[in-house]
Amino acid sequence: MSEELTTAASPPEAGRRAVSSSRPLLSDPKEWVEQHGNYLFRYALIRVRNETVAEDLVQDTLLAAFQGKDRFSGQSTERSWLTGILKHKVLDHFRRLARERTVNPDDSMPEELEGRFDDLGLWKHEPESGPTDWGADAAGLMQRKEFMAALKQCLSKLPPRCADAFVMREMEATDSERIQETLGVSPSNFWVLLHRARMQLRLCLEQNWLKH
Amino acid sequence: MPLNPLQKANYAMMRLMVRVIPSCRDISQLISDGMDRHLPLRKRLSIRLHVSMCKYCRRYENQMHLLHEGVGHYADPEVNVVEKSLSPAAKEKIEKALADRAK
Numbered sequence: 001m002s003e004e005l006t007t008a009a010s011p012p013e014a015g016r017r018a019v020s021s022s023r024p025l026l027s028d029p030k031e032w033v034e035q036h037g038n039y040l041f042r043y044a045l046i047r048v049r050n051e052t053v054a055e056d057l058v059q060d061t062l063l064a065a066f067q068g069k070d071r072f073s074g075q076s077t078e079r080s081w082l083t084g085i086l087k088h089k090v091l092d093h094f095r096r097l098a099r100e101r102t103v104n105p106d107d108s109m110p111e112e113l114e115g116r117f118d119d120l121g122l123w124k125h126e127p128e129s130g131p132t133d134w135g136a137d138a139a140g141l142m143q144r145k146e147f148m149a150a151l152k153q154c155l156s157k158l159p160p161r162c163a164d165a166f167v168m169r170e171m172e173a174t175d176s177e178r179i180q181e182t183l184g185v186s187p188s189n190f191w192v193l194l195h196r197a198r199m200q201l202r203l204c205l206e207q208n209w210l211k212h
Numbered sequence: 213m214p215l216n217p218l219q220k221a222n223y224a225m226m227r228l229m230v231r232v233i234p235s236c237r238d239i240s241q242l243i244s245d246g247m248d249r250h251l252p253l254r255k256r257l258s259i260r261l262h263v264s265m266c267k268y269c270r271r272y273e274n275q276m277h278l279l280h281e282g283v284g285h286y287a288d289p290e291v292n293v294v295e296k297s298l299s300p301a302a303k304e305k306i307e308k309a310l311a312d313r314a315k
Contacts, residue, residue: 029314033298033307041298042289055302059309066313121235123268125215125223130236130268131275138275142282148294151286169248170280171287176248195244202275 026078029066036079037062040086047090047167049156057093061086087172091182094164098183101161113199132206150209154201165190166197226266234258236269243273247280 027035040061044054064085072081116129123130141147155163165183168174174182180190215223234242239262242255251259263270285291298306 029310030307033303033310037303037306038298039289041302042292042295045295046287046289046292051296055298055306058298058302059306062306062310063313066310117235117237120227120230121237122223122226122230123236123266125219131271133271134275134278138278139281142278143285143291145293147282148286148292151282152294170283191241191245191248194248195241198244198276198279199240202272202279205279 026069026072029062029069032062032065032082036082039079040082043083044086044090047171048093049163053093057086057089060089064089090172091168091174091178094168095182097164098161109196109199113196113203116203131202132210134206134210138210147205147209150205151201153208154204157204158197158200161185162193162197162200165193166201169194229265233262236262236266236272239263239266239269240272243269243276247276 037058040058041054044057045051048054048057061082065082068085072078076084116124118124155166158166161183165179165185168179168182169176176187176190180187183190183193185193239259242251242259245251246256246259259273263273289295
C-alpha cells in the first residue's frame with residue numbers, strides 16, 4: 001500500500017497521509033467546545049477555584065490540542081487526551097501563582113487548630129476538642145450535594161498555597177517531589193502544608209457539614 | 213460536658229504515656245505523612261500503638277481516609293454537583309479562538 005502512495009505523491013507527504021488515515025481520527029476541532037468544553041471547564045474550576053482562570057485554561061488546552069492534533073496516538077479517548085493536556089495547564093497555573101507569592105509560607109498552625117491540643121500535645125479533653133464521631137454513614141453522605149458544598153466552602157478558607165498543595169496531592173495524585181518543585185517549597189515545608197490543609201479541612205467539615 | 217470517671221482515667225493515663233510515646237499532635241502529622249509516602253516501620257508502629265489507645269486519633273485517622281474518598285468524588289466533573297458549567301459567552305469566546313487558529 002505504501003508503494004502505491006509513494007508513486008502517487010512525494011514520499012514524506014504520502015507517508016503522513018497514510019499514517020493519519022489509518023488512525024482513529026479526532027473529531028472536528030469545531031465540535032470540541034460543544035463535546036468537551038463543559039467537562040474540561042468543570043475539571044479546571046474544581047481545581048483552580050476561579051472561573052476566569054478555568055475558562056482561560058480550557059481555551060489554552062484546546063488551542064494546544066489543535067496545534068498538536070497530529071500527535072494524538074489514538075491510544076486514549078479524545079476526552080482523556082484533552083484532559084491530559086489540561087492537567088499540565090493546571091500545574092503550570094499553580095507554578096505561575098507560586099512564583100508571584102513571596103513571603104508567608106502558610107505552614108504555621110493557626111490558633112484555631114493549635115488550641116485544640118493541651119500542653120503535652122494531646123487532644124484536649126475539657127472542653128472536648130478532638131475529632132467527634134462522624135457516624136457510620138459518613139462515607140455515603142460524601143456523595144451528596146451538602147458535602148460537596150461544604151467542601152467547596154472549606155477549601156476556599158484554606159491559605160492559597162495550602163489549598164494548591166492539597167489539590168495537587170489529593171485530586172491530581174501528583175508526585176510529592178513534583179509538587180514541591182511546582183510550589184517552590186522545601187520537602188519539610190510541603191509535609192506541613194499538607195498536614196495543615198487536612199487538619200483544617202477536617203475541622204471545617206465537622207463544623208459546617210455534619211452539624212447542619 | 214464534664215468528663216465521666218472512665219474518660220478522666222483515660223486522659224490521666226494518656227498524659228503519662230505521652231512522655232514516652234508521640235503526642236496526638238505528632239501522630240496527626242505522621243498520619244498525614246503516611247498518606248503520601250512510605251514511613252519507616254518504627255513510625256508506623258508508633259501510629260498503631262497510639263491509635264490503639266486514643267479514640268480521638270483513631271477517629272482522626274479514619275476521617276483522613278474519608279476526606280480522601282470524599283475529595284475523590286468532588287474532583288470528578290461528572291460527580292461534582294456544586295461547580296458551575298461553562299457559560300454561553302465563554303463557550304462562544306473559546307469557539308472563536310479555536311476557529312481563528314484553524315484559519
